[in-house]
């Protein structure tokens with residue numbers, strides 16, 4: 115599944131690495147009968163100033179990846195480094211402060227679209243992460 119995720123570079127940037135994702139794995143319900151192995155060793159870097167789109171079919175793991183990068187969930191294995199801060203090594207309180215100061219996140223669901231609005235914009239449901 116995750117090999118279907120591709121990174122598209124939309125703009126050239128400077129050389130400084132802003133985000134590094136190293137050997138990232140994630141399983142939901144780890145060890146249980148309903149375990150889902152979503153991310154299977156993701157590696158990439160994004161430089162400062164680079165604009166990147168992560169694309170892939172529904173269910174391939176885009177939201178899972180963004181939730182972990184955004185500090186909303188912890189990976190099963192691997193590491194995320196943002197401007198030399200290792201996300202997985204922070205406790206809840208540190209992560210909360212880090213998110214407050216460094217992360218902007220626009221949610222697909224829960225906040226932006228009121229339930230029922232899809233009726234009027236059905237074409238958007240496939241376009242958003």
Ligand SMILES: Nc1ncnc2c1ncn2[C@@H]1O[C@H](COP(=O)(O)OP(=O)(O)O)[C@@H](O)[C@H]1O
Pocket residue numbers: 142143150152170171172173174175176177178179243
């Ligand atoms: N909280 C969860 N518990 C169990 N499985 C989940 C959970 N969230 C997502 N999944 C599963 O993980 C896979 C990837 O989901 P997701 O990251 O939402 O993909 P995408 O955003 O690319 O559509 C899917 O098979 C989905 O059903």
Ligand SMILES: [Mg+2]
Pocket residue numbers: 176177178242243
């Ligand atoms: Mg999604």
